[in-house]
Amino acid sequence: MAATGARLLMETLTPDLCIIGAGSAGLSLAAAARALDLSVVLIERHRMGGDCLNTGCVPSKALIAAARHAHAIRRAAAFGVTAGAVAVDGERVRAHVRDVIAGIAPHDSVERFERLGATVITDHARFTGRDRLVAGGREIRAKRFVIATGSRPAVPPIPGLDGVPVLTNESVFDLAALPERLVVIGGGPIGVELAQAFRRLGSAVTVIARSEILPKDDRDCVAVVRDRLVAEGVEIRERATVDRVERADDGILVTVGAAGGTERIPASHILVAAGRTPVTDGLDLSAAGVAETERGITVTPTLMTSNRRIYAIGDVTGSFQFTHWASHQAGQVLRTILTRLPQAERRDAIAWVTYADPELAHVGLGEAEARRRHRSVKVLRSPYAENDRARADRETDGFVKIVTGPGGRILGADLVGAAAGETAALFALAVSSRLKVGDFARMVTPYPTLAEVAKRAAVTSYADTSKHPLVRRVIQALRRTL
Structure with a gap:
């Protein structure tokens, strides 16, 4: 009887959307939903910003930046610059990393999302039925729920x-x-x-x-x-x-x-x-009728779980574990919820970067996958060593590889070299917009830039074309009119 009384006293919230997890996926979804004037409850049991801000993308790139400066000092002599021995202060490196996190944190904070009009609950969420959960002493009965609880590092069972x-x-x-x-x-x-x-x-x-x-x-x-x-x-x-x-x-x-x-x-x-493992502990997904495996919550191509009221996005689905992919899924699921029209993922347009030096980037289909799907595939390459900016910077290791399909459409690209991740953005646009290699070849790029490697690779597509007998005859005829 006492338990029944406690439930009666519990405040009930009935938002349009309840989002569980305030990492990259959840925050992107919450901000977009509030911009469209949906009522939102956002639940986070640990730290706002999730893995990306606190223990992932942001601190790792801050550490990499510190390491890049140490490396630059060691190779300064190649540019005619004399520098002393490199001295690294671990405590100051850590302070740099923390300062970068602190500078970004307000954008992901409870205060910001409350100003946007969301109700933020800093507590653990637990489903108590197919259409309800409890968190922070309140019951939430939302029109739709989205699980965005992310993943954590997997520790293998190694003896000792x-x-x-x-x-x-x-x-x-x-x-x-x-x-x-x-x-x-x-x-x-x-x-x-x-x-x-x-x-x-x-x-x-x-x-x-x-x-x-x-x-x-x-x-x-x-x-x-x-x-x-x-x-x-x-x-x-x-x-x-x-x-x-x-x-x-x-x-x-x-x-x-x-x-x-x-x-x-x-x-x-x-x-x-x-590797990483999805975070679903304590959610009591069985009470909500949500199916999961060791890889994560089971979702349809439209990110709906086995319960039509509940969706899942980001790492918890076992999909690509990238911040930008989580944000993409947030937009996808919001469009699905609002329009009732299924919005399928565009996995063929996925891009990622490994921030080593040189950077390694991938966009769309790789060569092997493209050949499995398409009968007519051409691969175009251009080395960094033929790029003037790369030579000036002494960053000549690497190349760009463009994978094209029928009609010269750009299906994907693989890049390795200085700032490859930045140049990869051009190919992300090309793949998502179904551009052709000719569009790249006609692009006017500033000189000298590393992005010219991409254009140079595209221009090589004309090498075989100019050797075609019909094209040769046309060129010969045009020459006679000069």
């Missing part, structure tokens, strides 16, 4: 790993002193980015990858990144397994198995960057 201190992206940016010897378990983007950053800041670094590093990227592009990492002193063990971790008198020993045998690698710190 639970007996030593382990870093993940949630703790590595809190280090006041730089690791003396860092072993990175995982060769994906996070592992590669942080491995290079810590090496440039002075740590000895070893990367252990179960397959090859950056396995989802173009292999020719990855080779350029791998060569740079090795040249800078990062040790890489590919197709290797971590068999055991144990304490030693002077730190930690990591036993690694590979085709060449077993190796014991000493470490002062271990960073686990071996």
